[in-house]
Amino acid sequence: MDHLTSLSIYEASELLKSKCISPVELLNAHLEIIHKKEPILNSFITILEKQSQDSALIAEKEILENKIKSRLHGIPIGLKDLYFTKGIKTTIGSSIHKDFIPEYDSAVTEKLSDSGAIIIGKMQMHEFALGTTSINEHHGTSKNPWNPQHVTGGSSGGSASSVASGQVMGAMGSDTGGSIRIPSAACGIVGLKPTFGRVSRYGVFPLSWSLDTVGPMTRTTIDSAIMMNSIAGYDSRDSSSINVKTDDYLIKINDGIKGLRIGVPTNFFYSVIDPEVEKSVKNASRKLSDLGAEVEEFSLPVLEHSLAISSIILLTEAAEIHLENMRNNSAKMGVDVLERLRQGLILSGTDYVSALRARTEFNQEIDLALQKYDVLLSPTLAIGAPKITEDLITIGDTTLSTSSLMSRLTRPFNVTGLPTISIPCGLTSSKMPIGLQLTSKAFQESTILKTAQAYEREVGFPKIA
């Protein structure tokens, strides 16, 4: 990355505000990196070169007139290709919708535009957001900037690779079983899944109505807070949106974590895990303790049921959304995606209701744990990003499909709908990033952001050589 593309959003916004750099200059530096790295990384489905240049010129004029809209004014941002963009192709990573052009913007697209952000492109993703690798036979596979032989994770793989490589300063992802946090951990960036209902899903192509969440992917914790300041808030057009006052996520971000109670569940998360990942996450836990948090290990047996609850709900809801595609367009769907959707088709109504009832019990158990702790800490991924060619992963005596293993540790927090952030906490011996996730009570995004920021300020995040 050169100087301009290695800046954080916060740093760039300060330079833009003081007119030391211009939005056009900032955008052109990113377009140059995009053209240089895209043949290797394949982060984009659509690059919006002309539109972004027009937007940058407008932003430049506004900033020169001191009409600064927000800290995102003039900042190049990418959108996962399931956010509706009026008049701009939105494929949902599929062949079926390869020519779909929405007639309206998603709520997030609107909010980012109102904040002055420059939408620079639509990012590559796993087909229909139903997968954890971003291997995509229709639009090509996005590659991990740490090592292009490895997956980015998914489903928001292009968003993660573009942020990690400096092609964009921030991007939007979506998270139904981990699709923001998995690629963020795999690519060494910060990914925030907000509370269910905190950020509007209006105009975001759905996968699972009761699990889908949308959120930011950035290189720093402060940048995540900056993006949340622009996108969070109630929206009557989204029936799942919840009308709770939003915070200014920057205000308390540097408050530190003295006295914060952090619970570390000892079961489930560590039963199938690469020892290198476990060591890094436990080192990070000790670091948070050194910074003044009260860290305590505890057992949370209900976690063992998270995969069944998550799978039954996600697969059934996804099958309902794609029923007509399964009937009429199955030949145009990827083999892995079609197989998952067909599993959802076979599950019964009683299976679905059982999962909803179990979800209630599950959520109450997690809620009880969060009466004792402010934050729960766990690994995001059990492994560093695997090679694109690896279909199966063996850890100890257990062999799992790459796809299953990648989402194993993130799904519990889609079941609860609680805010969860993934941050980098080290590298494996093969130099692939390791991530940890921090979870808090509903609408307490500020708590996990200040915890992440305390860690980042003290330890820092690994950077691509």
Added chain:
Amino acid sequence: MAKTITHKEVIKIADIRGINIPTEDAISITNSMVALIDDGNRMSNIIKPTTQPSAVFKVIRD
């Protein structure tokens, strides 16, 4: 949940819903669903008779 499932049952259930699944695909789906059915049956153990599914988001909304 079902105690187990066969690929013939997968084909039949899909057919009722207007979807044709070739035998080879049905075998693969059946294999994938075995673990899910086992997990689902264990999951049923945590449900109390009084639990209402309508309370899914009670924790968040409260």
